[in-house]
Amino acid sequence: MLKPMRVVMRFARSILIALTLLTAPHLALAVQPDEILPDPVLEGRARALSKELRCMVCQNQSIDDSDAPLAKDLRIIVRERLKEGDSDHQVIDFLVARYGEFVLLKPRLALHTVLLWFGPPTLLCGGALALLIMARRRSKRNPAGPVKPEGGNLSAAEQARLAELLKSET
Amino acid sequence: MIAIAELGHYALVLALALALVQSCVPIYGARRNDPVLMSVAAPVALAQFGFVAFAFGALVICYVTSDFSVINVFENSHSAKPLIYKITGVWGNHEGSMMLWVLILSIFGALVAIFGTNLPARLKANVLAVQSWVAFTFYLFILTTSNPFFRLEPAPIEGRDLNPILQDPGLAIHPPLLYVGYVGLSISFSFAVAALIEGRIDAAWARWVRPWTLLAWMFLTGGIAMGSYWAYYTLGWGGWWFWDPVENASLMPWMAATALLHSAVVMEKRNALKVWTILLAILAFSLSLVGTFLVRSGVLTSVHAFASDPTRGLFILMILVLFIGGGLTLFAIRAPLLKQGGLFAPISREGALVLNNLFLLSACASVFVGTLYPLALEALTGEKISVGAPFFNTTFWPLFIPLLFAVPFGPLLPWKRADLLGVAQRLLGAAALAVIGIAVTFAAEGGGPILVPFAFGLAIFVITGALTDIVERTGLLRVPLGTAFARARGLPRSAWGTVFAHIGLGVTLLGIVGETQLGTERIAEMKPGQSISIRRYDLHFDDLVDRQGPNYSETAARFTVRRGGELVGTMEPSKRTFPSRGTGTTESALMTRGVGQLYLSLGDLNPDGSIAVRLYHKPLVLLIWLGAVVMVIGGGLSLSDRRLRVGAPKPARSKAVMQPAE
Numbered sequence: 001m002l003k004p005m006r007v008v009m010r011f012a013r014s015i016l017i018a019l020t021l022l023t024a025p026h027l028a029l030a031v032q033p034d035e036i037l038p039d040p041v042l043e044g045r046a047r048a049l050s051k052e053l054r055c056m057v058c059q060n061q062s063i064d065d066s067d068a069p070l071a072k073d074l075r076i077i078v079r080e081r082l083k084e085g086d087s088d089h090q091v092i093d094f095l096v097a098r099y100g101e102f103v104l105l106k107p108r109l110a111l112h113t114v115l116l117w118f119g120p121p122t123l124l125c126g127g128a129l130a131l132l133i134m135a136r137r138r139s140k141r142n143p144a145g146p147v148k149p150e151g152g153n154l155s156a157a158e159q160a161r162l163a164e165l166l167k168s169e170t
Numbered sequence: 171m172i173a174i175a176e177l178g179h180y181a182l183v184l185a186l187a188l189a190l191v192q193s194c195v196p197i198y199g200a201r202r203n204d205p206v207l208m209s210v211a212a213p214v215a216l217a218q219f220g221f222v223a224f225a226f227g228a229l230v231i232c233y234v235t236s237d238f239s240v241i242n243v244f245e246n247s248h249s250a251k252p253l254i255y256k257i258t259g260v261w262g263n264h265e266g267s268m269m270l271w272v273l274i275l276s277i278f279g280a281l282v283a284i285f286g287t288n289l290p291a292r293l294k295a296n297v298l299a300v301q302s303w304v305a306f307t308f309y310l311f312i313l314t315t316s317n318p319f320f321r322l323e324p325a326p327i328e329g330r331d332l333n334p335i336l337q338d339p340g341l342a343i344h345p346p347l348l349y350v351g352y353v354g355l356s357i358s359f360s361f362a363v364a365a366l367i368e369g370r371i372d373a374a375w376a377r378w379v380r381p382w383t384l385l386a387w388m389f390l391t392g393g394i395a396m397g398s399y400w401a402y403y404t405l406g407w408g409g410w411w412f413w414d415p416v417e418n419a420s421l422m423p424w425m426a427a428t429a430l431l432h433s434a435v436v437m438e439k440r441n442a443l444k445v446w447t448i449l450l451a452i453l454a455f456s457l458s459l460v461g462t463f464l465v466r467s468g469v470l471t472s473v474h475a476f477a478s479d480p481t482r483g484l485f486i487l488m489i490l491v492l493f494i495g496g497g498l499t500l501f502a503i504r505a506p507l508l509k510q511g512g513l514f515a516p517i518s519r520e521g522a523l524v525l526n527n528l529f530l531l532s533a534c535a536s537v538f539v540g541t542l543y544p545l546a547l548e549a550l551t552g553e554k555i556s557v558g559a560p561f562f563n564t565t566f567w568p569l570f571i572p573l574l575f576a577v578p579f580g581p582l583l584p585w586k587r588a589d590l591l592g593v594a595q596r597l598l599g600a601a602a603l604a605v606i607g608i609a610v611t612f613a614a615e616g617g618g619p620i621l622v623p624f625a626f627g628l629a630i631f632v633i634t635g636a637l638t639d640i641v642e643r644t645g646l647l648r649v650p651l652g653t654a655f656a657r658a659r660g661l662p663r664s665a666w667g668t669v670f671a672h673i674g675l676g677v678t679l680l681g682i683v684g685e686t687q688l689g690t691e692r693i694a695e696m697k698p699g700q701s702i703s704i705r706r707y708d709l710h711f712d713d714l715v716d717r718q719g720p721n722y723s724e725t726a727a728r729f730t731v732r733r734g735g736e737l738v739g740t741m742e743p744s745k746r747t748f749p750s751r752g753t754g755t756t757e758s759a760l761m762t763r764g765v766g767q768l769y770l771s772l773g774d775l776n777p778d779g780s781i782a783v784r785l786y787h788k789p790l791v792l793l794i795w796l797g798a799v800v801m802v803i804g805g806g807l808s809l810s811d812r813r814l815r816v817g818a819p820k821p822a823r824s825k826a827v828m829q830p831a832e
Contacts, residue, residue, distance in 0.1 A: 030407060032773065033695045033782050054556045060414050062558065065407055105558030112553060116543045116561075120536035120569060127528045135516050 030065050032072065037079055046079050049091055053078070054105050062105055074103075175240050178228025179319035185221040185276070186309040188214050192279075192302035196295035197367070208291050211298035212283035218305065219280035226260075226273045229318055233260050239325030242266065242318040248331035248750050250721040258341040259332045264466065264482075265318035267345060271462070272308050274346075274353040279305060282357065289374050296364035297357075304356055307489045315482045331721070331750035340400030348393030348420055352458040354386025355427060359455030362448045363497060366504040371444050379451060380434040381809055387427045388805035394420050395798030406756040406771040408786045410685070410794060413562040418541045419461030425534040426454035429527045436523050440585060443520070445508050449501055450527070456494040457534075463490050469545060515587040522580040529573035536565045574628055577675065578635020581668050582642075596642065600634035615688075625683040632676030636669045667808025671801045678797025684766070684790025692785040695776065704787045707768060708732045709741070714781070722746040724757070727772055727781060731761060738763075743770045743783075765792040 031050075037043040050064035055071035063071040063078075074095070081091045095103050107113045192214040199207025229242070233256050238244040246263040247256055261270040279301045286294045312318075358379050365371050397420070402410040411417060430450040436443045463469070467483030514520040540557045547553050578600060582593045608627035615622060641647060643665070644657040692704050701710045712728040726744035730737065741759035748754060758771040766789040773782030 031693055031784075033693050036693060052560050054558060060412065060556075060558055065409065065412075100554070102554040102556055105556050106560035106564060107555045107557060112547060112551065113543075113555065116539055116557070117565070119539045120532050120565060123535050124528065124532035124569065127532070131516075131524065131528070138513065 030063075030067055030071065031075065035072070035075055035079065037083070042079075042082050045088060046075070046082055049078050049082075049088055050075055052092070052105055053095060054103050056099060056102060174228045174231050175237070175319045175321065178225040178232075179317070181221040181225040181228065182309060182313060182319075185218050185225065185272075186306065186313060188218045188221065189302045189306040189309055192218065193299055193306050195299075197299040200292045200295040200299075200368075203292070205291060208295035211295050211302075212286070215276075215279040215283040215298050215302070218302070219276040222273050222276040226269050229266060229269055230257060230260055233257065236329065237325075238327070238329050239321050239323070240318070241320045241322045244322055244326055244329045246332050247329040248721060249328060250750075251332065251337070252720055254339070254342060255332060255337045259336070261345050262332050262336045262341055265312070265316045267349075268308070268312050268316050268466065269318060270345065270349055271353060272305065272312065274349050275301075275305050275308065275356060278353060278357055282360075289378070292368065293361075293364055293374060296367050297360045300360040300363045300367075301356060304360075304493065307492065311482075311485050311489065315485050328750075331748060334722070334746065334748045334751065334753055334755045335404060337721075337748075337755075338400065338404055340396065340404065344393060344396045344400055346393075347389050347396055351386050351388075351390025351393050351427075352420075352423060352461060354382065354389060355423060355451075355455040355458050357382040357386070358430065358451040359493075359497065362451035363500060365448060365508075366500045369504055369507050371448070371508055376434075376437050376441075376444070379447065380431065380438055383427055383430050383434060383451075383454070384805055384809050387424070387431055388802050388809070390420065390424045390427060391798055391805065392802050394424060395795045399795050402791075403758055403760055404755070406758050407784065408758075408769045408771075408788065410791070413540075413559045415541045416465050418537045418562075419464045422534050422537055422541075423454055423457040423461055425530050425537070426450065426457050429530040429534075430454050432523045432526050432530075436520050440514065440520060442514060443524070445505050446527070448505070448508070452494075452497040452501060453531075456490075456497065457538075459486075459490050459493060460538075463487060464541070514585070517583070517590050518588045519580065519583045519585045521588075522576065522583050525576060526573065526580065529569060529576075533566055533569040533573070536569055537562065540565065571628065574632055574675070574679065577632050577672055578638065581636070581639045581665075581672070597635055597638060600631055600638050603634045604628070604631035619687055622683060622687045625687070626680065629676045629679040629683065632679060633673050636672035636676065639665070640669050663811040664808045667804045667806075667811065670804030670807055672804075674797045674800030674802075674804060676797070677793050677800055678795075681765075681790050681793030681795075681797060685788050685794060688790070689786060689788045691787075692783075694783055694785075695780045696783050697778075697780045702783070702785060704768070704785050706733055707738075707787070708735075709768075709770070709785065711783075712740075717744075719746065721750065722748045722754075725772075725775070727783070729759070729770065731768065741768065741770050743772045745772050745775075762792065765790055765796070767791050 031047070037046060047064060051062050053063045053074060055061045055063045055066035055068050055074070057068055057070050058066045061068075061071070063074045077095070078091055081094055086094070092104070101107060107116065109117050192211055195214075196208050196211035199205070199210065231237075232240045232243050233247055234253070236243065236247060236249040236256070238247075242263065242265050246266070247259050251259065259266070261267040279298065282294070282297060282301065286297070289297070361375055361379055361382075365375050394417075397417070398410045401412070402408060430447065430453075433443050433447045433450055437447045463483075463486045467486050469483055540562055544555050544557050547555060578597055579590075579593055582596055583590075604627040607630040608623045611623040611626045640658070640661070643661060644654040646654045646658075649657075690704055692702055694702055696702060696711045698711050698713045701708055703709070708731070710730045710732070712730055715726050715728065717724050717726060724744045724746040726742045729741045729743075731739050731741055739761055741761055743759040744757045746755045746757060756771055758769055760770075761768040766787070769786040769788055771784050773784065775781050
């Protein structure tokens with residue numbers, strides 16, 4: 001039971017060590033001025049792509065946000081590929097081929113991510129369906145309509161008293 | 171002063187012993203129907219609070235007096251640190267933050283003991299016992315894995331200082347708010363479990379769960395907003411939400427608590443959805459525990475996660491399994507015994523609130539799955555994937571936007587059975603204003619992203635839709651202003667609470683759209699004497715100065731800001747170096763203009779004397795947090811509703827006194 005947990009822990013610790021080693025001087029400014037491409041359209045695409053790519057030695061940071069040297073290298077690679085005329089898809093494929101799927105902040109839809117992508121919408125649909133079935137069943141039980149008048153199960157004497165009370169009110 | 175750490179340590183051990191007593195005796199008393207055993211709970215809860223408060227106070231004293239013979243103080247404090255950061259540094263580390271956690275938990279236990287005098291004795295005994303189970307496990311956790319009172323021999327001369335990023339007023343406010351929110355949900359949980367143990371839902375349960383959840387929700391909202399603003403100004407690239415697992419850990423209980431609040435309304439008003447509300451109460455606190463696990467176990471590592479010792483992770487995981495597994499199992503066994511009440515048609519206020527719950531929980535599930543899936547996948551198959559902001563933006567918003575669209579409809583629908591078309595007609599005014607908003611944005615923007623005008627329209631619809639209810643109920647546009655004002659005063663505060671909370675939601679949405687879609691950014695290398703402009707602002711880089719702070723030195727860049735040639739102020743972003751840790755921080759400069767901001771931060775200093783700067787214009791950005799403030803105000807209004815106070819069972823005498831005061 002504990003083995004997978006230990007794997008996670010070991011992974012977390014190695015990340016922590018990497019983090020402290022690589023990003024210790026936590027100074028801001030991810031994209032450096034000298035990286036920026038002169039062509040604003042190309043630069044715009046580079047920025048958009050950078051937001052989708054993970055800085056692999058950081059905790060949950062895109063290469064657009066990160067100050068780590070690796071992120072800088074990746075930003076430069078993205079811009080070089082774009083300059084050479086790659087499409088956005090080609091750039092991403094290139095990086096995935098090199099670094100694995102871990103580099104994508106939005107995992108691709110595949111067998112191992114089906115639950116990730118479709119879990120919550122399935123929950124929504126399932127929940128809605130369950131509610132619908134429950135409402136159906138309830139209305140079947142009360143053919144007069146889903147809302148039963150609340151005096152339904154009063155005795156005859158109580159009904160008479162109720163009618164009297166209602167009359168006196170109006 | 172001597173041995174204060176040991177006294178604190180001992181007080182915590184005593185609290186653990188008391189928690190054990192409070193865990194067993196009252197619940198046994200409730201089973202045996204023995205009033206003496208049941209009455210043990212309240213005084214023990216108060217004593218427990220006293221000992222934990224003493225232990226926490228002892229730790230604070232160690233920090234304030236910079237007693238570096240205590241390891242925890244040595245590792246996280248420094249004698250030159252300003253007093254406020256010595257105090258806030260207490261919870262700026264793993265051990266201390268767990269102490270804050272149990273302190274708040276014991277405060278809530280004491281509050282139930284004090285304010286619960288009108289609760290049925292058996293319910294109160296059970297609630298306090300369950301509360302104490304949670305407390306017991308966490309005291310044990312602290313004492314066995316995270317003890318902050320251990321000493322160091324020989325004592326060092328100087329401490330290692332607190333992580334500079336945490337040396338910020340944000341640390342004084344953000345964790346306490348958030349923890350009150352997290353831990354406050356334990357009350358709803360304890361009440362739910364107590365009801366399940368008893369096998370029946372007391373009327374008192376329904377009256378208690380809403381105000382306590384509301385209180386926790388308000389603090390959670392404030393804590394999340396505060397954390398978001400802190401990250402925004404401190405991290406230097408102007409982001410305010412990163413879908414970081416640690417942030418998600420606070421967002422999940424918030425969404426569950428929001429769902430719980432709404433279903434508790436149905437339970438309170440219509441006596442329906444009782445079983446569902448119990449389940450939500452269990453879920454909400456479970457997500458709090460999951461959040462605690464994620465942050466405290468070191469399973470994730472980010473700025474927030476200070477702990478990385480696996481024994482802690484396993485301990486919290488066991489606590490998690492015990493309470494979530496136990497709570498849900500108890501629910502599965504006992505829920506069929508509980509009576510459902512209050513029928514309603516699908517299209518009704520109740521129906522709308524069920525829909526609210528469905529969407530909130532689905533959105534919550536998307537955050538949950540996104541946060542935990544990569545961990546689970548790696549643990550099970552060894553495959554590494556990343557789930558970050560792009561994923562959450564794709565999956566969360568499609569589930570949340572329909573909910574936002576439905577928000578204005580909810581409060582306008584009558585209970586039991588409603589006419590949707592009629593409500594839609596009443597919202598025509600709000601819809602018209604939203605359409606005008608869309609048209610105006612579209613014209614002003616002139617060919618930007620097409621989603622922006624619609625997102626603004628949706629935000630306006632949420633705000634005006636919330637106002638529609640008040641306008642109708644006061645007759646604002648039909649009757650003289652004085653009459654409308656008098657009617658407005660007569661409306662129950664909980665109605666105002668709903669209006670404010672929903673307006674706050676719309677306001678936050680406006681801010682989000684403004685910041686993410688309409689912001690601009692400039693990145694440049696600058697030398698003193700040069701200028702940079704953004705939108706209609708011109709920033710002139712005057713000079714660089716070196717300054718000395720209490721425990722850091724900084725280099726600040728001074729900028730003069732002009733708008734259309736007119737001087738509007740100066741901005742001084744800086745870079746600080748903390749010699750004690752050899753690390754630094756980037757202090758951004760923020761200039762507020764209306765509800766927008768200019769945001770300026772510094773990068774690296776080049777050998778040629780130029781410095782990299784990053785400048786943002788962020789329109790409407792403050793609305794993100796102002797919206798949260800408005801939500802909290804709404805919560806406060808609802809909490810102050812006299813029905814919540816008068817409605818609680820009180821001795822007949824005090825009721826008679828209160829009546830004429832109306």
